Amino acid sequence: MPSQNSDKGEAIQASGESNFKKAAKKAKKQVDNLLHVSLNIAVTGDSGAGKSTFINAIRGLEDDAQGAAKTGVTETTTEATPYQHPTMSNVTLWDLPGIGTPNFKAKTYLKDVKFDTYDFFMIISSERFRENDIMLAKQIQKKKKQFYFIRSKVDNDLRAEGSKISFSTEEMLSKIKTNCEENLKEIRNPKVFLISSKEFCAIDFEKLVDTLVSELPQHKQNALLQSVPVSSMAMLEKKVRMFEKAAWAAAFVSGAVAVAPVPGLSVACDAGILLAFFTRCYYSFGLDEKSLEKLSGRVDRPSLRVLIKSNLVLALAAESAARQEISALAGGAAVEYLCSLVPGAGSALAAVISFGLTHRLLQNGLKELANTARTVLREAGLQ
Incomplete structure (x- = not known):
């Protein structure tokens, strides 16, 4: 005893x-x-913005791997599609159709994609964030959930400008982020993160993870931290x-x-x-x-x-x-x-x-x- x-x-x-x-x-x-705590991450944006590539990267999969989200320049997502994390079964990423597509009108978008299913939203764009993206952010904000803007395919921008004599990676990234923030001036303190489709873990990836961990409820933080690369x-x-x-x-x-x-x-x-x-x-x-x-x-x-x-x-x-x-x-x-x-x-x-x-x-x-x-x-x- x-x-x-x-x-x-x-x-x-x-x-x-x-x-x-x-x-x-x-x-x-x-x-x-x-x-066991579930984490459901909603990923949305226009066709070709890089939603599926983002989902695959978080899950540690190549775009052509078995079970990977389908990628393409045309709209490949016609309904909310769940993709379970391959090793953390309590984490699911949802590939959502872009807002304003024929079957998902802007005004009823959150209802149509079952808003309450998700813990937070990632709004992805490979160029400028559009009016529908801003409208969606405002709707999410009203319902008091977190949302984050992901500027994807930044490697394409760097490559396009890289041959210039005066090129500076830091200045280019700063310019892209500033342009995004100006584009989103209707949103108070927009959280914008720059992500490369080729080097996913570079640029703002860790800053994104740190932000998510700091803003998620305590019981959801572990699920996120375990699942990211x-x-x-x-x-x-x-x-x-x-x-x-x-x-x-x-x-x-x-x-x-x-x-x-x-x-x-x-x-x-x-x-x-x-x-x-x-x-x-x-x-x-x-x-x-x-x-x-x-x-x-x-x-x-x-x-x-x-x-x-x-x-x-x-x-x-x-x-x-x-x-x-x-x-x-x-x-x-x-x-x-x-x-x-x-x-x-x-x-x-x-x-x-x-x-x-x-x-x-x-x-x-x-x-x-x-x-x-x-x-x-x-x-x-x-x-």
Whole structure:
């Protein structure tokens, strides 16, 4: 019993709450926020503006990949079309028809696309934002939801002007943004972000993510941050800090604290939560094969995959198919598997009864995954 009480006290202290019941409620909520909270992103704009390319880039897909949103210079979107994130199933991007198209009149647009479905809107244009874009922004504003203007295909503008002797990338980008803001003067403090279709993670991508994270409700921030591509070391560290904050809750909800049942919280060891936690880190940090391949192509360094030496990363890669049914794994066997992945975790029995040990297991695994991702980014030159 002393050991059990010690685990209980340690778990309560880690939660920052005053008693076990409050700690249990907070832990369950944090794990739900990490793994299950839905995020629905609406992407709209005229045909050819780059909506589908934007959706594919956020999802880490090339335009010609299986499951990618259809792209084209003509209007390819005739109805609101959902595209689920390939590794974060709780995140969905919606390709919406452009406002003012024959079946989606400007005055009834929000009703026709089911406005309440979406957490926020991205309004995309590859040139000037038009009257319908401004009208849509005003309608969204009245309904008190966030919207953001994305000026796409900026790489085309830079390429067109790049041959001039007096060309300056910084001055050109400043000019484009100023023109957009002047074009949107009817909107108070318009939030405009410049995005390149070829180098998606360049220019204003991280500024866009930072803005979204700062303005989304707390329970939606984790979903967004997990789903966006790792564009730099700074972006990776934001993701790492997010998972560090959630590690105690995953340890708690996994049933590592052997106490009497609390309504809504299972105290039987749920190794599926531990595996789900590591799997989320694995995909969010861009350590899966597809992400590594895409990054290798982007920076023209084909050797990135050979940098993976971590036993934990290799095990997650080898078991990727099983992870689709992660919740079906047997508790005891899965705990043994997890303990074998992280040296020093101790016996499976100990992991079942010790909050502290399970918490350390998560911290050690997270550290190993984060260090592997840092190595990859340094080799890729994305400091």
